[in-house]
Amino acid sequence: MTTTKKKLTLSLLLLSLQFFSHFPLPSIARGAGRSFTNSSGFVGSIYGVSKRKLLKDEEHFQNLDRLAHGYxxxxxxxxxxxxxxxxxxxxxxxxxxxxxxxxxxxxxxxxxxxxxxxxxxxxxxxxxxxxxxxxxxxxxxxxxxxxxxxxxxxxxxxxxxxxxxxxxxxxxxxxxxxxxxxxxxxxxxxxxxxxxxxxxxxxxxxxxxxxxxxxxxxxxxxxxxxxxxxxxxxxxxxxxxxxxxxxxxxxxxxxxxxxxxxxxxxxxxxxxxxxxxxxxxxxxxxxxxxxxxxxxxxxxxxxxxxxxxxxxxxxxxxxxxxxxxxxxxxxxxxxxxxxxxxxxxxTGVHGKVLSSDYGRPLSAFLSIKGINSTIKASETLADYHRLLVPGEVYEVIATKHGYKNKSTQILLGEEAMSLDFILDPTIPHQGSFKSSCLYPADGDGMGGFPLLEIVPGSQLQVLYVTLVIILVFLFFLIMRRVLSRKHRQSVLPQRSNIA
Missing domain, CATH: 3.40.630.10 (Zn peptidases)
Incomplete structure (x- = not known):
């Protein structure tokens, strides 16, 4: 039977037999390699290992009605x-x-x-x-x-x-x-x-x-x-x-x-x-x-x-x-x-991972020393949430390609702990700075972000020079216009007052 015909047959069966089909297999949920007796007294074996005889049609439908009732x-x-x-x-x-x-x-x-x-x-x-x-x-x-x-x-x-x-x-x-x-x-x-x-x-x-x-x-x-x-x-x-x-x-x-x-x-x-x-x-x-x-x-x-x-x-x-x-x-x-x-x-450890230049969020990896398992901070907010057993000492490590690793040792209590990481680039950008906006005054530990767009240091210097040149040029134009206006006023003839 082709896949299309098979799906069509199953669809028709689904529409016509909402409460009638195979008797539920009596294997336990994960499919154990053993047989057992269910509440109806039927003894069965594991799913997919051996076949069993179906009950008579009348008994089969009665059991399905009974099982489905109320669900x-x-x-x-x-x-x-x-x-x-x-x-x-x-x-x-x-x-x-x-x-x-x-x-x-x-x-x-x-x-x-x-x-x-x-x-x-x-x-x-x-x-x-x-x-x-x-x-x-x-x-x-x-x-x-x-x-x-x-x-x-x-x-x-x-x-x-x-x-x-x-x-x-x-x-x-x-x-x-x-x-x-x-x-x-x-x-x-x-x-x-x-x-x-x-x-x-x-x-x-x-x-x-x-x-x-x-x-x-x-x-x-x-x-x-x-x-x-x-x-x-x-x-x-x-x-x-x-x-x-x-x-x-x-x-x-x-x-x-x-x-x-x-x-x-x-x-x-x-x-x-x-x-x-x-x-x-x-x-x-x-x-x-x-x-x-x-x-x-x-x-x-x-x-x-x-x-x-x-x-x-x-x-x-x-x-x-x-x-x-x-x-x-x-x-x-x-x-x-x-x-x-x-x-x-x-419980657990929660926080964010940010960059020391401009406070941008980093989707870094978080690991625990001695535990061969990592989680990743989210792509957009860079928040992470690490489940751990309370009452033990852990060394939490944050890693990101292009940044220096940073680790912190903590004693995790019975309550959740907030732990943010600020990673330094392996090659600092020229003109970079650490923003005071990284930690908000309310101390929620979630971090903030400066308004300045993220621009590499070399491009930032060019931008500064360009702005200075533009400001000098504008000042020159303004001064020239002021001097020109004064000159015109000094050469115009004076009007006499007429009674």
Missing amino acids: MTNADLEKAMKVLNRRCSSISRIYTIGKSVLGVPLWVMEFADNPGEEEAEPAFKFVGNVHGDEPVGREILLLLANWLCDNYKKDPLATLIIDNVHLHILPSMNPDGYTLRTRGNANEIDLNRDFPDQFFPINEEMDARQPETKAIMSWLKEQQFTASASLHGGALVANFPWDGTEDKKTHYNACPDDKTFRYMASLYSRSHYNMSLSKEFIGGITNGALWYPIYGGMQDWNYIHGGCFELTLEISDDKWPPAKELSTIWEYNKMGMLNLVASLAK
Whole structure:
């Protein structure tokens, strides 16, 4: 069957069977290499490894009806987001980052005090419904959006988040899989295995990736995220990088920022109603490769290629619980979600990188001595936001080609620290100066910029000489005109007064 015919067939299926399709696969969210029993008592094996027999058609349709009852359709979700945006238009906006295989828009809602504007603030993203048969995340994220809308300027945590963070919420990354009730997308691809992998050369060709994957990758190029989390179902644990191992064996594989990731995962787990009490995972957290290795996963790609610290959050033991349980699941996860986003403003190191000549912003690289990981200051505002574990000593290093490196040792407390860098050019420009506008009087640490345009020193000298010549010439013309007028007055005949 050609690709065109296949897509047409899937489109017709999507229109005619909104609530009828494949029974959700009973593998856990990340695709573990093991079988388990779901809430309906059905025993299954991992996705893509072995096939299973489908239930009889009658039972199959009954189960789909039962599972879908009370959950939003894709149309319902889009409508709910637009209604919410109109209700909270001063602190929110909605936009799309692309479309699914079957053309469903991937809607995102942003919350901030100035939504859509670039500010020197960290950005966080939530991504739900990565797997089509794990719909809890999309419902919980809409409840989070409504809570923020209702509680801004009423609840201190809601106010802190909206005033100091740009929060982006993508409720459904896989709307086709949700409608078809399959783990993968409409092309039967597991989107959490479709990203480029650091250990093995898979998914290297951009054209071969799924449109949903491409949308996420393009999103990270357009928006610089400090941290993020994807929501899954089938377990109850906060998972952190690395997700894979070079030898394909199951063991702990720490990434350079292992301490920071453990801190983030523990923050979520401890804030959750009972995640930290897990008997399977100590403290309710796990290193991905220690749990079971996966390749082509989204969280590792975010960290490596976007400098974005992403967690994979398994927020429900049941992949598709009854809709009546959603409010309880929301209450259990509420504080974990809020505290994780708020941590971007409440902890870590934040600042700007500026040039000593004219105070221009520099998109420099920021690193920590002893940690083989760097982040980059933004291109326009040169602001950076570095997540670190509180209570430790760090040496922060700023580097930029054409400038001298600068480092500062800090003791990071429990609260966020502001740390600006001013870098000197390796070859100073003639006529350059250090502006007194670099540090504003209000001490917000964000820096300012002089009004003088950035001009190289040699050109500045030529400009000064040219201005002097012009001023002398203008003075000469003015004096000549004054003298000429006096001369004319002295030679004109005097008029006599007539009575």
